[in-house]
Amino acid sequence: MQKFPRPFSHSRASLPMLTTLSATLISCASPVMAHAEDSVLQASGSQDGAPLEREIVSPLTSTKFLSAASPHETASVVTAVSVGANAAPTPSDDDDAEGDHDTPATDTAPLMPDTAEGLRRNIGGSSLRPLTDSEAISWLLPSELDSLRRTDIPDAYYVPTTVGGHLITPLDRFRASLKQKGLTFSLSYKAEAMDNLDGGVERGADYVHELTLQMHFDLDKLVGLRGWTLHALVMNRVGHQVSTDRLGERYINLMEVYGLTGGVAAHLVDFYLQKTMLDGRLDVAVGRMSLTHVFATSPLLCSFMVTCSAPVILKRAPGFAVYPKATMGGRVRLRPTRDTSVQLGVYQVTPLASNPSGWAWGSERTTGVMLPIEFTWQPFLTDKKLPGHYVFGYARDTSRYADLMTTGAANAIKRDSTPPSAPMNMYWFEGDQMIYRKGGSDQMSGGYLMFGYVHNTPRVAALSDQYYAGFSFNGVVPHRDTDRFGVLWSWYHVSDRLRLNQMYLIDSGQSLGASVLAPQTSSHVIEAYYSIDVMPGLQLQPEFDYMIRPGETTKTPDATLLGMKIIANF
Numbered sequence: 001m002q003k004f005p006r007p008f009s010h011s012r013a014s015l016p017m018l019t020t021l022s023a024t025l026i027s028c029a030s031p032v033m034a035h036a037e038d039s040v041l042q043a044s045g046s047q048d049g050a051p052l053e054r055e056i057v058s059p060l061t062s063t064k065f066l067s068a069a070s071p072h073e074t075a076s077v078v079t080a081v082s083v084g085a086n087a088a089p090t091p092s093d094d095d096d097a098e099g100d101h102d103t104p105a106t107d108t109a110p111l112m113p114d115t116a117e118g119l120r121r122n123i124g125g126s127s128l129r130p131l132t133d134s135e136a137i138s139w140l141l142p143s144e145l146d147s148l149r150r151t152d153i154p155d156a157y158y159v160p161t162t163v164g165g166h167l168i169t170p171l172d173r174f175r176a177s178l179k180q181k182g183l184t185f186s187l188s189y190k191a192e193a194m195d196n197l198d199g200g201v202e203r204g205a206d207y208v209h210e211l212t213l214q215m216h217f218d219l220d221k222l223v224g225l226r227g228w229t230l231h232a233l234v235m236n237r238v239g240h241q242v243s244t245d246r247l248g249e250r251y252i253n254l255m256e257v258y259g260l261t262g263g264v265a266a267h268l269v270d271f272y273l274q275k276t277m278l279d280g281r282l283d284v285a286v287g288r289m290s291l292t293h294v295f296a297t298s299p300l301l302c303s304f305m306v307t308c309s310a311p312v313i314l315k316r317a318p319g320f321a322v323y324p325k326a327t328m329g330g331r332v333r334l335r336p337t338r339d340t341s342v343q344l345g346v347y348q349v350t351p352l353a354s355n356p357s358g359w360a361w362g363s364e365r366t367t368g369v370m371l372p373i374e375f376t377w378q379p380f381l382t383d384k385k386l387p388g389h390y391v392f393g394y395a396r397d398t399s400r401y402a403d404l405m406t407t408g409a410a411n412a413i414k415r416d417s418t419p420p421s422a423p424m425n426m427y428w429f430e431g432d433q434m435i436y437r438k439g440g441s442d443q444m445s446g447g448y449l450m451f452g453y454v455h456n457t458p459r460v461a462a463l464s465d466q467y468y469a470g471f472s473f474n475g476v477v478p479h480r481d482t483d484r485f486g487v488l489w490s491w492y493h494v495s496d497r498l499r500l501n502q503m504y505l506i507d508s509g510q511s512l513g514a515s516v517l518a519p520q521t522s523s524h525v526i527e528a529y530y531s532i533d534v535m536p537g538l539q540l541q542p543e544f545d546y547m548i549r550p551g552e553t554t555k556t557p558d559a560t561l562l563g564m565k566i567i568a569n570f
Contacts (some may be wrong), residue, residue, distance in 0.1 A: 011184060029330030041114055129280040130335040135187045137377050138339040147380040148339055165536025168570050182221030186214045187570045192239075192255045192305065192542065194563035200247035200550055208239025213266075227277065231289075233270040235324055249551040249561050250515050251314040251463055252312050252492060252525060254545050254561065269324045275482040286330035286362075290323040291347055294331065295372045296393055300432050300472050304488050305543060305565060306527050312492065313463040319370050319397035320347040326358065329370070339380070344373040349399050368399030368423070381433075387443050388433035397424040401460035404498040424461060426452040432472075439474060439481030447473035450488065458495040465493040480532075487528045494520040494552050520552035529565070541565035 045560075138146050166172060178185070190212070195205035212235040219225040241258045243249040272287020291308045302308035315322045331345030347370040355364045372395035379388045393567030401422040430452040437446040450470045458464035475481045502512055504521040512518075524547070531541040543563040550556040 010167070013463055016089070035555045036048065040194050054254055071465045075375075127280075128276070128283055128333065128335050128341070129340045131281055132337055134337050136337040137339045138379050141379065141381075144383075145381055147382065147385045151380075151385070152338060164533075164569075166569055167537035169536075171570075180221075182218035184216050184218075186212075188212045188214075189566075189568045189570070190257055191566045192256055192257050192543075192563060194242040194545070194561050196242060196246040197560045197562060199547075199557040199559035200249075201556060202246055204246050205238040206240065206242040206245055206255070208237065208257045209256055211236045227275050228272045231270050231272055231274060231287075234266040234268055236265055236267065237324075242561065242563075243550075246513065248517075248556050249317060249523075249547070249549060249550045251494075251552065252306065252523065252547075253315075254306055254525070254527075254547070256308045256565075267324060269326050277317050281334060283333040284330070288326050289321075290326045291321040291329070291370065291372065292323050292347070294333065294343060295345065295374055295395070296391075296428050296454075297322075297431070298389070298391070298430050298432065298450075299444075300448055300486075301430065301452075302527065303472055303484065303486055303531065304470075304527050305563075306490065306525055307468065307488065311428065311430075311452065311466050311468065312490065313454050313461070313466045314426060314428065315398070316463050317424060317456060317461060318351070318401070319424060320395070321347055321370070321424070322360075325352060327364075327370075328361075331372075339378055341376045342369075342374070346371060349397055368397055371396045371398070384437045385441070386434040386437060386446065389431065391428070391430040393426075393430075395426045397426070399423060403459055404462070404495060405459075422457065422459050424457045426454070426456050428452065445474065445481070447471065447475075456495075458497050462495055462498050463492055464495040467491045476530075482533045484531045485529070486531075487526070490525045490527075491522065492524070492552070493522045515551070516553075517551060517555035518553040522549065524548040537569045539567045541567070 124275050135146070135148055138148050143149055166175075175185070188211075189209065191207070191209040193205060193207045196203050212233065215232045217230040217232075219228040219230055236255060239255075239258065241253055241255055243254045244251060247254075263518040268288075270283055270287075270289050270293075272289045274283070274285040276283050290309075292314075296310045296314050301311070306312065309323050310320070316319050321327045327348040329345055329347030331343055331347075333341065333343035334339045346370065348364075348366055349368040349370050350364040350366055355361065362400055368437040372393065374391060376392075377388075377390045379387065379390075380386070401424055403422060432448045432450045434443075434446045434448050449471050452467070454466045456464050468488060468490040470486065472486040474482055474484050476485045477483060499519045499521060505512055506519065526546045526548075528544045529541050531539060534540055541564070543561075543565060545559075545561040545563070547559045547561070551561050
């Protein structure tokens with residue numbers, strides 16, 4: 001077993017607090033999932049020193065992978081999707097020891113099959129080697145709690161709701177042939193139907209769907225540009241949003257797939273270049289892309305319809321390019337230590353209405369620059385190797401937005417001397433911690449607790465605060481280890497400044513508009529799902545939503561909704 005060096009001397013003053021926090025999270029596994037079996041697969045060699053082969057079942061399908069201690073034996077394993085701080089690279093058949101390709105430093109583990117959603121996540125953050133073999137925050141943990149001192153995190157942290165495999169299997173040989181030549185593509189279909197059974201403004205159901213074509217081109221194989229990859233994504237969305245139609249809710253979309261079609265059959269989302277440098281230690285992307293490919297996103301959050309692909313109040317921020325909106329920009333990502341990662345970016349900010357189709361780049365009007373930065377701590381805990389992801393982010397949008405107190409009668413009544421506009425600052429913390437392991441050794445073979453907080457500038461953002469907490473468990477039903485059951489509670493707070501503005505309007509005898517029934521305060525959403533891997537290429541996900549205070553007032557009854565999500569990969 002590889003031993004990693006002690007990086008530097010730390011003060012252990014904060015050790016009791018960290019130990020207590022970690023132990024509390026892990027101890028939750030016993031009462032919650034007492035029947036969970038310990039299925040950890042060890043990646044160490046056999047007693048005679050030969051590589052220990054193991055057969056591993058993909059957490060997304062029944063596809064089996066043969067893994068060995070030598071990482072180069074898994075050259076045929078398909079694309080990994082990396083969002084967290086650590087991920088094992090996947091070498092291609094023609095990788096060698098030199099150049100800009102990633103070089104695996106540890107054992108391999110099962111990686112996710114290619115899908116449109118999976119490829120979309122992967123292009124945001126490629127597998128990276130750490131700058132040093134040391135640890136940072138994890139070194140404060142007791143040695144028996146910190147698995148990183150004995151082994152590295154062996155695989156990528158990918159989107160659990162992405163279906164693996166393909167429905168049209170006769171195309172597999174054609175796909176493999178194109179991949180050898182440098183082109184990978186995937187066509188997927190995602191449909192969501194939601195029925196408002198009770199509450200809201202009216203009963204009834206709505207349906208939306210999304211067709212996505214994802215392509216990425218290995219420019220090394222195609223034109224000899226070593227280490228460069230070109231990514232492109234086009235999509236089509238059709239349908240109606242149940243939140244607006246049935247609940248009278250204007251801020252929170254209860255269905256993930258909605259809007260931004262631009263009235264065209266093929267909306268352009270991504271078109272950008274990516275390169276891994278410094279022997280796999282630095283990842284750079286530049287071009288037209290969505291900010292939430294890598295910032296403020298989480299695979300676990302994206303298993304829920306309401307919070308995919310980012311917390312709601314960030315999706316409401318006009319300067320935050322949330323998928324499928326994309327702008328020109330670039331970002332850099334690196335891993336300073338084996339348990340941390342840092343990424344920062346610079347993105348153009350444009351009004352959505354200036355280019356709703358994604359193709360008319362010349363018509364876009366730049367209003368400012370978005371400057372995000374994000375730090376992730378990813379521990380690897382106990383002998384069960386339980387991963388966690390603790391993300392701290394900040395972004396500043398330099399665009400000037402109107403003060404929420406400068407409309408109608410409130411503008412005349414306002415007595416402070418604040419300027420009529422201001423930039424927007426966003427802060428977020430997103431955390432998850434695996435508390436038990438079942439069904440494999442990868443990062444999604446187990447149950448997670450989730451929690452987070454997001455804040456927007458209340459002077460210019462209608463929703464200023466969001467808290468969320470929940471869990472995502474696998475193996476709840478016996479013999480269904482690849483299925484997942486999740487519950488997430490979210491609380492949304494309307495800016496106090498907006499509410500005060502609405503009160504001034506009412507006091508002056510003015511209307512708040514047809515969609516606002518009273519001064520707005522807050523709302524809650526509880527979402528539950530159970531995702532079922534039906535067959536390779538097909539996943540079903542029944543949904544339950546309960547919204548408290550639709551429209552952020554008490555005027556509209558609480559709503560109960562049932563729905564279904566379908567993901568098919570062709």
